[in-house]
Amino acid sequence: MSFDSDIAIDRRRTRRHLKWWRLVSVIAITALLIVAFAENSNVFTRSHIARISVSGIIVESQFRARTLRRIAANKKIKALIVHINSPGGTVVGGESLYLDLRAVAAKKPVIAVMGTLAASGGYMAALGADHILAREGTVTGSIGVILQSTDVTGLLGKLGIKAEAIKSAPLKAVPSPFEPLTQKGRIAARTVVMDMYGQFVGMVAKRRDMSLVKARKLADGRIFTGRQALKLGLIDGIGGETQARIWLTKSRDLAAKLPLKDVRTTRESDGPFDFFRQMMGKTLFSERLTLDGLISLWQPE
Structure with a gap:
């Protein structure tokens, strides 16, 4: 009988332990769900100022666009501070x-804080803000557009290689590195660039409240310091x-103690293969040479 009693006691003890661990598991899962829900909703988020960073080459990004739409729709976000450190990028990316x-x-209020470099397309992006700040030594300006092409026909000729193309019209695929740029091709390409x-220039004139004449005078491609x-x-x-926080408090009547919350506008690395691809791209080719289309980019020689 004593042996049977011991077995019964062990079973009751085991059941109590199982109930305890089930309870712990339920609490842990519930906590994880609450955290996940809080990360993707505004229920547990207090009012704050969102902060994003725009750095490197600017290209079009659906992920960034969706993130900014969410920021616009989120009533808990009272303002947006945009840190810019970029030489520019594609025209479409900046636009x-x-x-x-x-x-x-x-x-809601948007304020741009330009860092070391905010030139060309980087400055174009800053024009989207209600207020623009820069350091005295910030490099900005470089207002303009560029379309580049390399003529390698001479090099190919020395190697005994001749490239041929069958085109539907003379200006198709112009400019091309595999044929000299004709006068008509040059005019056509320049027309696109000037458009x-x-x-x-129109964006600068509109957002900076200046005449087109003045904006065009400043848009000769030169760079400027912040001063x-x-x-x-x-x-x-x-x-x-x-200074951005001070402006938001004085000009937009926002509480000085509103917390800042960083928001990512770029995806994290997809893994080792993505890292390898990025490293190869930066090692074998200049990042700016991988851009397609018209670019608005400051390129110091």
Whole structure:
């Protein structure tokens, strides 16, 4: 009988342990679900200021566009601070970012803080903000558009290689590295460049409240320091994030103690193969040479 009693006691003890671990498991799973829900909703998020970073070459990004749409729709986000450190990128990349920032600005204040470099398409993106700040030594400006092509026909000729193309029209695939640029091709390409240049100048004139004549005078491709840009009316002030917070408090009546929350606008690495691809791309080719289409990029020689 004593043996049977011991077995019964062990069984009761085992059942109690199982109940305990089931309870712990339920609590742990519930906690994980709450955390996951909180990360993807506004229920447990208090009012704050969102902060994003735009760095490197600017290209079109659906992920970034979706993120900015969410920022615009999130009522808990009271303002957006955009840190920019970029030489520019594709015209479409800068244009799309500009438009996305304007969409956010329709709902809440947007302020751009330009860092070491915010030139060309980087400055175009900054134009989407309600207020632009830069450091005195920030390199900005370089307002313009460029379309580049390399003529390798001479090199191919020395190697005994001749490239041929059958085209539907003379201006198809112009400019091309495999044929000399004709006068008609040069005119056609320049027409496209100047059309996009006119768009850029118009954006500067509209957002900086200056005449097209003045904007075009500043848009000769030259770069400016932050100090020069302030005097020329291309930015609103000198400073960084501290000055941005002060402006939001004084001009938009936002609480000075609102917390900042970083928001990613780029995807994280997909894994080792993505890392290897990026490393190979940066090692074998200049990043700017992989851009397609018209580019608005500061390229110091």
